[in-house]
Amino acid sequence: MTLQALARPVPARSWRVVAESYGQELVILGALIVLFVGVGLYNPRFLSSTNLTSVFVGNAFIAIAAIGMSMVIISGNIDVSVGSLIGVLGTIAGTLAVNGYPIIVCWLVPILIGVVINAVVGVLVAYARIPSIVVTLGMLSILKGGLISATGGAWISNLPPEFMLAQFRLFGLPSSIYFMVILTVAAALWMRYSTFGRTIYAIGGNPEAARVTGIRIERSVVAVFAIHGMFAGIAAILFATQLQVIQSTVPPNLELTVITASVVGGVSILGGTGTVIGSTLAAILFAAIGSSLVFLNVSAYWLRAVQGLMILATVLADMARRRRI
């Protein structure tokens, strides 16, 4: 929502208003429905409860990381180091776990460290005025290299079962789904209705106007990055506990996937617009696309081309939608 939109009195709920503000989210939802119906008709097993669960769980940690990333992008910045950060935090969590620390410590300490690391990034961006892409580009290398140096490339295995957060189930659904949904909804409400949420939109939309209205931009930017670090930490715990071993190398292109999820979800790189609901839906869409391409027997050689095209198509559709408004 741009600053202008915030200044306008909110009219009675008409469909036009909802479509305007949530256009991209609706596009993604539409794409998801089309995908499910289409592939489901081709191979009904796609719609089986186990497969649907896998689709929703598969990218849950990416969706959670994308919540923080969306906030950062809405504020007009970017973070390309989130992949390495998740790798580092996951390894810290696993190391604490195998060394017998209380489970709650193993879960909370990495989140705290994520907050601290990203707060440092925020300080460099806000106070030292280094562009966020530069700081996070540097941080990406520092974290990646640091992780290999610290672990020597070794994997962490023998994780205690109580630690495996992502594998807990409630009413038959893995915990990741609950985390994803609850955190997304909570973050969305918070972004929309809290002062700080509006502040983030304001900073991204028009920094000068924001400053003139008295918003302390530097502090807010540090806070946004710190919160993003928290979400990265939560994502890292879920990432680390999905399997029985924690790989010490970071999945390649993790940060690009997270950024793409935010961007495809409607968060504009120009800052000031977009919601976290969009990024979560986009993350689910990616998992659905990945799964459906296997179900549709798409030749593995063309998988990435089709994925790239779908991203492009979604982005073009978003642009088209904005131009109409």
Added chain:
Amino acid sequence: MTAALDRVLRHESILGLLLIATLAVLAGQSEAFFTADNLLNQGRLMAEVGLVTLPMTFVIITGGIDLSVGSIFGLCCILLGVFWQKVGMPLPVAMVAAILMGGVAGLGNGIIITRFKVPPLIATLATLALYRGLAEGIAQARSVRGYPDWFFQLGQYDFLGAPTQLWILIALFIAAAFVLGMTTFGRTIYAIGSNEVAARFSGLKVDRAKLVIYGTSGLISGLAAVIFVSRVSTTRSDMGTGLELDVITAVVLGGTSIFGGRGTIIGTGLGLILMQALKNGLALAGVKGDGTIVVIGAVLIAAILIGNLLSRNGDG
């Protein structure tokens, strides 16, 4: 303009000093570092990244970015092999065709950015996946090898005592510096980066300029790809992954502002040399791969930090 020139020169001078200091330290750590043999070899190894940094400087000065250079690189590698072996073109024609296809891919980026008004970050993020996917799809996991010996002149042999690709790099470097610093086109680029709306209203052909630079970015990526295939004598669809990060790091290290409006080719050159020197010198000094990337990351942040602090103190 003088104030800006002063600011620009200051960053380049800081960078120059940093480079000299780094070279001195690294030379002290290993005797193999500062030899003609090694330095020329590094020139050979950095040619691909170096070539792509030239158009990337233009792109970033306009406030844009091109994340798809690595994928275009990979695509052109594959196309070179396919054009030569499957389509049956004579090798020189295949080389030119592959490079031109890189330009087409870059133009694709440009069209998405200018015609469809997609922000460059998103557009090139999408084409990063798309072009890599095309490379994989076309390659079908088959490598093309068995090139004639003259082809390797480009990537593996020397010309007048220095690696062939280094000459190409230097020639294009001079050309790029000239275009950026001394032609109207170069001024247009700076204008777009400083204030695109004002540039448009001043009558500058903003869209055309963007098409040119994104197209050139693709074209040069294609050239770098041909050189790389010559250097390693085979083609693979995963070549060039991660290239964009190295290129952007070098350009930003060189003082080009990511917000646009500021930057020089000389700065980019210094940034490139600094990065290559660190990668090579640290390895020779016994630092393993992981340590090297930590240092490069730290140097990147430190260099910009120092530049910012000094410019804030110096400016009025």
Added chain:
Amino acid sequence: MYRTMVLALGLTLGTGTIALADSPWTGGDNLPTSPLACDSSGGGGGAAAGNYDGGQPTGAPDLKGKPVKVVDVPKLIGIGYFNATSKGIADAAKELGNVDAKTDGPTQANIDQQITFIDNYITSGVNGILFSANDPVAIAPVLKKALSKGIHVVGYDANSQPDAREWFVNQAQFNGIGKAMVDDMAKEIGEDGAFAIVTSTFTTPNQARWISEMAAYQAKCHPKMKWLETVEAQEDNNLSFNQATTLINKYGDDLKGIFGMTSVATPASAEAVTQANKCGKIAVVGLATPNAMKPYVAKDCVKSVVLWNPVDLGYAAMYVLRAAIDGDLKPGATSVKAGKLGELQIINGSEVLLGAPTTFTKDNINDFDF
């Protein structure tokens, strides 16, 4: 801007159709295969000594018995398999006593970066290089450069072009691995079971060879088994898990077995089978390090893990390199002594054969720690 959306949709459908029309990817390469006999004889070996076809260093200094510096540049660092080979190399270096060995490599299985690593070490003046190649042809120029500077070059695990290295330590014959894997799978899922394959990427040469040999052997000796699909999962744990889960969901009860072709894919596939509650219903057979598979073997989810011993592989490679540096191993030799592994046979001119693949089962898996 409906035109834009129609264009976008059209592009997607267009490529999708090309993609669908394309022939399914099996994961194998197109090189000729030589499947072994169907009975339980003829494991590995049986290949002739052959003529030497490796490359030789020019102007290598005489370092017999002197301390040397060597570097090991695997395909990538940070996965269990190469951690194990690195350990083997380190163990051998310690035993030999006069070797300073270091392992360094890219964090992604990327040939561009691997070449740069090797190049830097050439400049820094190492006496020997051990490698496992991401691409056999692309790595050849830089290895030949090493040879031309008098540096000894020995490969292991993934070969380069023969003339780019002196010797290559082969863990097991490709057809031997194909036979072991398919026989194990047939034992578990029966002669008419259906299976799928989770492999690395299209461009990984070893995996492609193994899959081709597996296909040839299966067509010859277990013709009623059905191949369903091959998916790629790079060297990523999460992706392997997701792909395996998708396969399980897609084929439901039709899928009886999964082959894991990398040390990352196999544990991830086993995890997918466990989390889908299909332990015992879907067999997982593959190449993996014992440590990663211990939890699944203990639960009887996985019956057998096929591998050679990567620690032994690294160990042997180090001994071969030392022997080459010392001039004890010359072209034309038919065997080489590799420390505690004894005499290793040399086949195909310049390949040192480690031996037959090892199968880890519940009975012996706890004896290993890598």
